[in-house]
Amino acid sequence: MIIVMQLHASDAEINAVVDEIRKAGLQEHVSRGSELVIIGAIGDEDRINPGHFEIMAGVERVNRVTKQYKIVSRDSHPQGSVIKVRGIPIGGEQIQVISGPCSIETQDQMNIAADAVVAAGCRMMRGGAFKPRTSPYAFQGLGVQGLEYFQRAAERHKLPIVTELMDVRMLDTFMEYDVDVIQIGARNMQNFDLLKEVGRVNKPIILKRGLSATVNEWLMAAEYIAAGGNHNIIFCERGIRTFETAYRNVLDVTAIPVLKRETHLPVIVDPSHAGGKAWMVPALAQAAVAAGADGLLVEMHPNPCDAWCDADQALTPDELKALMVTLGAIAQAVGRTI
Ligand code: PEP
Ligand code: MN
Numbered sequence: 001m002i003i004v005m006q007l008h009a010s011d012a013e014i015n016a017v018v019d020e021i022r023k024a025g026l027q028e029h030v031s032r033g034s035e036l037v038i039i040g041a042i043g044d045e046d047r048i049n050p051g052h053f054e055i056m057a058g059v060e061r062v063n064r065v066t067k068q069y070k071i072v073s074r075d076s077h078p079q080g081s082v083i084k085v086r087g088i089p090i091g092g093e094q095i096q097v098i099s100g101p102c103s104i105e106t107q108d109q110m111n112i113a114a115d116a117v118v119a120a121g122c123r124m125m126r127g128g129a130f131k132p133r134t135s136p137y138a139f140q141g142l143g144v145q146g147l148e149y150f151q152r153a154a155e156r157h158k159l160p161i162v163t164e165l166m167d168v169r170m171l172d173t174f175m176e177y178d179v180d181v182i183q184i185g186a187r188n189m190q191n192f193d194l195l196k197e198v199g200r201v202n203k204p205i206i207l208k209r210g211l212s213a214t215v216n217e218w219l220m221a222a223e224y225i226a227a228g229g230n231h232n233i234i235f236c237e238r239g240i241r242t243f244e245t246a247y248r249n250v251l252d253v254t255a256i257p258v259l260k261r262e263t264h265l266p267v268i269v270d271p272s273h274a275g276g277k278a279w280m281v282p283a284l285a286q287a288a289v290a291a292g293a294d295g296l297l298v299e300m301h302p303n304p305c306d307a308w309c310d311a312d313q314a315l316t317p318d319e320l321k322a323l324m325v326t327l328g329a330i331a332q333a334v335g336r337t338i
Contacts, residue, residue: 199228248276
């Protein structure tokens with residue numbers, strides 16, 4: 001930790017800071033410049049609280065040197081981690097496109113969607129049974145009935161399933177239904193009790209970025225899951241809220257290389273919730289793959305006009321198929337496969 005003293009800090013104030021550092025079992029390193037004194041606290045930074053020093057007389061500011069996230073940090077695992085979902089790798093050379101409808105509606109809808117996912121060449125399927133809707137009067141998802149439709153449709157093709165968990169009380173049900181990947185939605189990224197609970201299971205977790213979450217907050221949210229023992233975490237950038245109103249959210253492409261540098265865990269992108277319109281999805285998906293994403297989460301509906309949720313942003317089965325062809329070319333250009 002680095003403690004920068006104020007311009008005219010007295011010797012007594014400097015000594016008080018040094019005493020506190022020693023009391024915590026760390027060593028001080030005092031650098032005296034012509035104007036400023038900077039004190040380094042050498043040792044286990046977790047033993048001292050920056051806030052404690054910030055309020056001391058004569059202190060200008062305090063900066064941590066080490067990162068607060070440890071398990072998810074690339075420092076702890078310099079090679080990228082590959083997470084296997086029923087043998088399908090996420091984070092390796094092969095890019096995974098997870099597709100399916102926003103919400104599970106009927107058995108027929110899910111059967112047709114599962115066929116379309118496979119026809120397009122995708123290896124995993126998405127679908128929401130519990131939907132986080134802005135309005136309490138909007139369709140909230142079919143619940144457990146939806147999980148049943150989903151499993152039945154996906155099993156016909158042995159497709160692993162991805163679905164959102166909103167309430168910790170449903171976790172046992174998710175385990176009973178053998179959900180392959182649990183999605184934590186943007187609105188729950190900082191629901192710390194939920195994060196702790198999914199940290200105790202061995203299922204891969206897709207952790208979506210909160211609507212207004214910084215990269216650091218997102219990494220810390222993942223650390224909550226990892227600290228419980230579950231290191232199978234996949235980050236999902238899905239657009240953030242900015243001043244722009246021309247589209248649903250702003251896809252933060254910059255976050256992809258930044259996260260890939262900060263963490264060893266896979267990073268995927270959801271272009272559907274970022275743009276909010278189907279016609280934007282191909283461009284955003286292509287940008288994500290070019291920028292180094294390990295996968296995509298793309299909404300597709302057998303008949304988007306009839307979708308019960310997020311109709312505007314759903315691709316048709318044919319559009320998904322066409323997108324996969326383009327993505328193949330981009331993947332090859334960046335040394336990957338799809
Ligand atoms: C979803 O994937 O259907 C969803 C609700 O996403 P988000 O949490 O990113 O809004
Ligand atoms: Mn949706």
